[in-house]
Amino acid sequence: MSTNATNLAANNIRILAASMVEKAKSGHPGGAMGGADFINVLYSEFLQYDPQTPSWIGRDRFFLDPGHMAPMLYAQLALTGKYTLDELAQLRQWGSPTTGHPEFEIARGVENTSGPLGQGHSYAVGAAIAAKFLAAHTGNPTFEKETIYAYISDGGVQEEISQGSARIAGVLGLDNLVMFYDSNDIQLSTETKAVMNEDTAAKYRALGWEVIEINGNDADQIRKALAQAKAVKGKPALIIGKCIMGKGALKEDGSSYERNCKTHGAPLGGDAYKNTIKNLGGDPENPFVIFPEVKELYAKRAEELKKIVADRYAEEKAWASANADKAAQLTEWFSGKAPKIDWSKVQQKDNDATRNASAACLSVLAEQVPNMICASADLSNSDKTDGFLKKTTAFTKGDFSGAFFQAGVAELTMACCCIGMALHGGVIPACGTFFVFSDYMKPAVRMAALMQLPVKFIWTHDAFRVGEDGPTHEPVEQEAQIRLMEKLKNHKGQNSMLVLRPADAQETTAAWKLAMENTATPTALILSRQNINNLPAGNDYSQAAKGAYIVAGSDNNPDVILVASGSEVSTLVAGAELIRKDGKKVRIVSVPSEGLFRSQSKDYQKSVLPAGVKKFGLTAGLPVNLQGLVPESEGSVWGLESFGFSAPYKVLDEKLGFTAENVYNQVKKLF
Ligand SMILES: Cc1ncc(C[n+]2csc(CCOP(=O)(O)OP(=O)(O)O)c2C)c(N)n1
Ligand SMILES: [Mg+2]
Numbered sequence: 001m002s003t004n005a006t007n008l009a010a011n012n013i014r015i016l017a018a019s020m021v022e023k024a025k026s027g028h029p030g031g032a033m034g035g036a037d038f039i040n041v042l043y044s045e046f047l048q049y050d051p052q053t054p055s056w057i058g059r060d061r062f063f064l065d066p067g068h069m070a071p072m073l074y075a076q077l078a079l080t081g082k083y084t085l086d087e088l089a090q091l092r093q094w095g096s097p098t099t100g101h102p103e104f105e106i107a108r109g110v111e112n113t114s115g116p117l118g119q120g121h122s123y124a125v126g127a128a129i130a131a132k133f134l135a136a137h138t139g140n141p142t143f144e145k146e147t148i149y150a151y152i153s154d155g156g157v158q159e160e161i162s163q164g165s166a167r168i169a170g171v172l173g174l175d176n177l178v179m180f181y182d183s184n185d186i187q188l189s190t191e192t193k194a195v196m197n198e199d200t201a202a203k204y205r206a207l208g209w210e211v212i213e214i215n216g217n218d219a220d221q222i223r224k225a226l227a228q229a230k231a232v233k234g235k236p237a238l239i240i241g242k243c244i245m246g247k248g249a250l251k252e253d254g255s256s257y258e259r260n261c262k263t264h265g266a267p268l269g270g271d272a273y274k275n276t277i278k279n280l281g282g283d284p285e286n287p288f289v290i291f292p293e294v295k296e297l298y299a300k301r302a303e304e305l306k307k308i309v310a311d312r313y314a315e316e317k318a319w320a321s322a323n324a325d326k327a328a329q330l331t332e333w334f335s336g337k338a339p340k341i342d343w344s345k346v347q348q349k350d351n352d353a354t355r356n357a358s359a360a361c362l363s364v365l366a367e368q369v370p371n372m373i374c375a376s377a378d379l380s381n382s383d384k385t386d387g388f389l390k391k392t393t394a395f396t397k398g399d400f401s402g403a404f405f406q407a408g409v410a411e412l413t414m415a416c417c418c419i420g421m422a423l424h425g426g427v428i429p430a431c432g433t434f435f436v437f438s439d440y441m442k443p444a445v446r447m448a449a450l451m452q453l454p455v456k457f458i459w460t461h462d463a464f465r466v467g468e469d470g471p472t473h474e475p476v477e478q479e480a481q482i483r484l485m486e487k488l489k490n491h492k493g494q495n496s497m498l499v500l501r502p503a504d505a506q507e508t509t510a511a512w513k514l515a516m517e518n519t520a521t522p523t524a525l526i527l528s529r530q531n532i533n534n535l536p537a538g539n540d541y542s543q544a545a546k547g548a549y550i551v552a553g554s555d556n557n558p559d560v561i562l563v564a565s566g567s568e569v570s571t572l573v574a575g576a577e578l579i580r581k582d583g584k585k586v587r588i589v590s591v592p593s594e595g596l597f598r599s600q601s602k603d604y605q606k607s608v609l610p611a612g613v614k615k616f617g618l619t620a621g622l623p624v625n626l627q628g629l630v631p632e633s634e635g636s637v638w639g640l641e642s643f644g645f646s647a648p649y650k651v652l653d654e655k656l657g658f659t660a661e662n663v664y665n666q667v668k669k670l671f
Contacts, residue, residue, distance in 0.1 A: 126420020216241020359387025486595025575663025
C-alpha cells in the first residue's frame with residue numbers, strides 16, 4: 001500500500017469532516033480528524049464487505065461508539081461510495097441521510113445508531129457473540145471468518161458499561177472482536193487527565209484482552225496492529241491508539257490548533273478553517289472533493305474486495321450445497337420473519353404466576369426456535385428465563401453450542417449485547433431481569449426502539465407484591481415510564497415499542513405469541529412474581545392481540561366497567577362479585593397494552609370502553625397507567641402513589657387497598 005495515498009486519504013477524510021461541520025455550522029470536527037488514519041486503514045485494507053451487497057451476512061461489521069464522530073464515518077463511507085459529496089455537504093439538515101449522529105442503515109454501511117457513549121462498542125460485543133453462535137449452530141464457515149470491529153473513545157471508556165462489555169468479551173474469549181481506542185487525551189470539557197488516571201491497557205489486560213499500544217496517527221503502526229489483533233486467538237483485542245485531537249488543524253494565526261478541547265464540538269471557524277484545509281492539501285473554496293489518488297486507492301480496494309467476496313461466496317455456496325436444510329434455515333433466520341411456533345405445545349398450570357407461565361413459553365421457544373438466544377442478568381432462576389436455560393446450555397469461552405447468555409449482574413450491558421445480536425442479524429435475542437432494574441436498561445431500550453430492533457425484554461417481579469424485599473425492589477413508576485415508549489412513535493409511524501402485562505398464565509402465552517410475532521419493534525413482557533387466579537372460564541385470550549378486551553363473564557349493558565392489566569385484573573374479578581350483589585352489572589376489561597389498544601379502530605375502542613359508562617381502574621403502578629382509559633369525568637383510578645413498603649405481599653394488598661373489598665368500596669363511591 002502506498003503510504004502517500006494512505007496518508008492523503010486520511011487527510012481527505014479530515015478535510016471532508018471539518019468541511020461538513022463548517023458548512024452545517026455545528027458538529028464535531030476534532031475527534032473525527034484524529035481518528036481518520038485508523039478508519040482509513042481499516043476500510044482501505046482490512047474491512048471485508050461486499051460493496052454491491054451491503055447486507056451480506058458474512059461481512060465484517062464496524063460499530064462506532066462515539067456517534068459525535070459521525071463526520072468521520074460519513075466521510076469514510078463517501079470514499080467507499082455509500083454517501084455522495086452533496087450528501088456530506090448536507091450534514092445535520094432536514095431530510096438529509098447525514099444525520100447529526102449516525103443512524104442504523106445497513107444499505108449505507110452504518111451498522112448501528114450511536115450517540116449515547118458506551119453503548120456502541122457494547123453492541124459490537126453482542127454482534128461478536130451472535131457471530132460465534134451462528135458459527136457453532138450452522139457450521140457455515142463464513143461466520144468463523146467474520147471480524148467485528150469497534151471504535152471507542154475516551155467517553156466510551158469512562159462510561160460504566162465499558163466494564164461490563166469488556167468483562168463479557170474477556171470471559172467469553174471473543175477473538176472475533178477487535179476494538180480501537182481513540183485515546184486522544186481530550187474530551188468535551190476537559191483534558192482526560194482531569195477525570196481519569198487509570199492504566200487502561202492494564203485494565204483491559206486484566207479483563208482478559210490482548211492489548212496493543214500504538215501511535216494512532218501512524219498508518220504503518222495501525223496496519224501492523226490490525227494484522228496482529230486479527231490473529232489473536234482465544235481473546236478479544238484492543239488497539240490503543242494515541243491520536244491527536246484535531247490532527248492537522250491550524251488556528252486563524254496559523255499556529256497549531258491540535259489537542260484542543262475547542263475542536264471537540266464546534267466548527268473550526270473562519271480563518272482557522274481555511275488555514276486547516278489548506279494545511280491538509282484541500283481547497284477551502286471547494287472542499288467537497290475526493291482526490292484522484294484517493295479514488296484510485298478505494299477503486300483498488302474495491303477490486304480486492306471483489307476477489308475476497310467471491311471466494312467467501314464460493315465457500316458459503318459449497319457449505320450450502322452440502323447442508324441444504326441448514327442453508328434454508330439460515331436464510332429464514334436472516335429474513336427477520338417471525339418464526340413458526342406451535343403454541344399448542346405450551347402447557348400452562350392453573351392459577352400460576354405469570355413469570356412461571358413465561359417459563360413455560362420459553363421452554364417451548366427453546367425447543368422450537370433454534371436461533372433464539374435468551375439472557376439473564378444473574379436472575380435466571382428468579383426471572384424464570386431458566387425455562388429456556390433448562391433446555392440448553394450457557395455460552396462459555398470456546399463453546400457457543402448452547403443458546404443462553406449469562407450476562408452477570410449488568411443489566412445495561414446485557415441489553416446492549418442483545419441489541420448487538422439483533423443488529424448482527426440471524427438471531428432473536430431476549431433478556432430478563434427484575435422489572436425494577438429496567439431502570440438500569442432504559443437507555444438501551446430507547447436505542448432498541450429507535451433502531452426498530454425486535455429485542456424481547458422480560459421483566460418479572462412486576463409490582464409491590466415483591467413486598468418482603470422492600471421498596472428498593474418494588475416497581476411503582478416503571479410501568480408508566482416504559483409505557484411512554486408505546487406512546488412514542490418511531491420513524492415509520494409505529495408505536496416505538498410493544499409493552500405487554502398479561503393478566504394470567506394463559507394470557508401470558510398470548511403475550512409471548514405477540515412478542516414473537518412483533519418483528520418491527522422491541523417488546524416488553526411485564527410479569528408477576530406471585531400466583532394469579534385464572535381469568536373466568538371461557539375467556540378468549542386471542543383478544544389480547546387487540547391490546548384490551550372484555551373478559552369472559554362480563555355482563556351486557558354494564559353499569560360500570562372495571563379496567564386493569566396484569567394481576568389486578570383478577571382482583572377486579574373478585575371485586576365484581578361484591579358489586580353484583582348490589583344488583584349492578586359489571587364489565588371487566590383486561591388491558592395488556594394500551595398502546596396496542598390505541599392502534600385498533602375507534603369503533604373497537606368504543607365498543608370496549610364506551611363513553612358515558614362509569615369506569616374504575618386498578619393499577620399496582622402510578623394511577624397515570626390507566627388515566628388515559630378512565631377519564632376523571634367517568635370514574636376513578638386506584639393506584640400506588642408511594643415507593644411501597646416492606647411486608648409480606650398479602651399484608652401489602654390489604655394495607656394498600658388491592659383487595660376485592662376496596663374495589664367494591666371505590667366503585668360504590670361512583671354511584
Ligand atoms: C452517555 C453520554 N453522555 C454524554 C454525552 C455527551 N458527549 C458527547 S461527546 C462527549 C465527550 C467525549 O469525549 P471523547 O469520547 O474523548 O471524544 P473526543 O472529544 O475525543 O472527540 C460527551 C460528554 C454523550 N454523547 N453520551
Ligand atoms: Mg477523546
